[in-house]
Amino acid sequence: MDGHQRNLYLYEALNARVLGVSMDDVTTNKYFAQSLWLEFPILSNTLPWMGKDYGAYSDKPPFLVDGSPQWFGRRTVVIDKKGIVRYIRNGPPNFEDILTFLLKLEEEFKGE
Amino acid sequence: MKRGTISRWVIGIVLLAMTGLFLGGCATMGEKPKPALVRTDRGTVVYEEKYEFKGPIGWRLLRAESGADFEFGFFKFEKGNFPSQTTFIYDPEPFGGSRDLETRAKRYCTRFLWNSGIIPEVTKQDEVQLWGQPAIAIHLLGENPNRNEKSKSVVYLVKKGNRIISFVVTQWRPMKGTFDQEPFEQFETFVKSFKFLKKTFYEEMEEKIRELKAEGK
Numbered sequence: 001m002d003g004h005q006r007n008l009y010l011y012e013a014l015n016a017r018v019l020g021v022s023m024d025d026v027t028t029n030k031y032f033a034q035s036l037w038l039e040f041p042i043l044s045n046t047l048p049w050m051g052k053d054y055g056a057y058s059d060k061p062p063f064l065v066d067g068s069p070q071w072f073g074r075r076t077v078v079i080d081k082k083g084i085v086r087y088i089r090n091g092p093p094n095f096e097d098i099l100t101f102l103l104k105l106e107e108e109f110k111g112e
Numbered sequence: 113m114k115r116g117t118i119s120r121w122v123i124g125i126v127l128l129a130m131t132g133l134f135l136g137g138c139a140t141m142g143e144k145p146k147p148a149l150v151r152t153d154r155g156t157v158v159y160e161e162k163y164e165f166k167g168p169i170g171w172r173l174l175r176a177e178s179g180a181d182f183e184f185g186f187f188k189f190e191k192g193n194f195p196s197q198t199t200f201i202y203d204p205e206p207f208g209g210s211r212d213l214e215t216r217a218k219r220y221c222t223r224f225l226w227n228s229g230i231i232p233e234v235t236k237q238d239e240v241q242l243w244g245q246p247a248i249a250i251h252l253l254g255e256n257p258n259r260n261e262k263s264k265s266v267v268y269l270v271k272k273g274n275r276i277i278s279f280v281v282t283q284w285r286p287m288k289g290t291f292d293q294e295p296f297e298q299f300e301t302f303v304k305s306f307k308f309l310k311k312t313f314y315e316e317m318e319e320k321i322r323e324l325k326a327e328g329k
């Protein structure tokens with residue numbers, strides 16, 4: 001998350017906005033954001049429809065060490081100006097990859 | 113042995129021989145991977161064609177897998193009981209999001225050695241210049257009596273364009289051990305001789321964004 005914070009000036013220059021989404025409640029998210037001095041919103045989605053809609057949900061293996069399903073993993077999704085999902089990557093965010101993709105999108109939408 | 117069985121053996125041997133030939137070809141044709149560190153005739157080393165510096169002699173190279181907290185560094189085990197060792201690293205993405213040096217330094221220190229169970233104390237903090245760039249040098253000491261270990265660190269947070277990069281050295285000793293100054297001197301030599309041979313990804317990205325904005329005007 002602090003990586004996104006470091007890149008905010010680049011996201012802004014590329015006309016992109018970043019939102020975090022978590023299954024934690026609002027209060028937990030508030031303290032989490034404060035602990036990392038985040039300046040972008042963290043959405044609380046305790047009934048995880050967003051995770052399901054964006055495919056970050058899994059009830060399939062690999063399971064956690066205690067045998068429980070690994071319901072939600074980290075996933076980065078980029079949605080373009082027309083509301084179309086254009087980029088999906090699982091795991092920790094690859095910032096160079098994300099910025100390169102955003103630059104490509106900005107070139108594509110140039111003048112629109 | 114039946115004729116069919118013999119011919120299957122022959123085909124098998126021919127296939128094995130061909131596989132051997134192909135594999136042999138791969139081994140000789142494939143390029144030898146370039147070493148990460150290359151010596152120069154200037155008494156320095158070049159790391160992955162990106163950075164040039166005076167490297168420590170006899171230390172082991174540390175290379176990060178993706179997602180690690182640093183890009184590369186060096187470490188060495190030292191005389192004395194565990195955990196007698198010193199590590200230094202170059203980290204282009206030190207903890208924190210602020211691009212202001214002082215704010216970043218303050219926030220960085222809240223997470224320093226986070227996983228070690230040590231909360232190091234800042235003993236000295238100076239505004240300095242590194243290669244003409246504004247920087248902050250932070251000196252820290254910490255201890256964890258429960259694990260019988262203590263640490264001594266120096267951190268440089270350096271302004272590089274719009275971003276902040278860092279160099280960190282940490283020396284570990286058992287609680288009754290004594291710190292050794294020499295590795296810190298080697299770290300100073302490493303940092304002060306450090307040169308960037310290429311633009312960073314972020315510098316190139318900023319340039320591309322500027323070009324794109326200029327085209328749009």
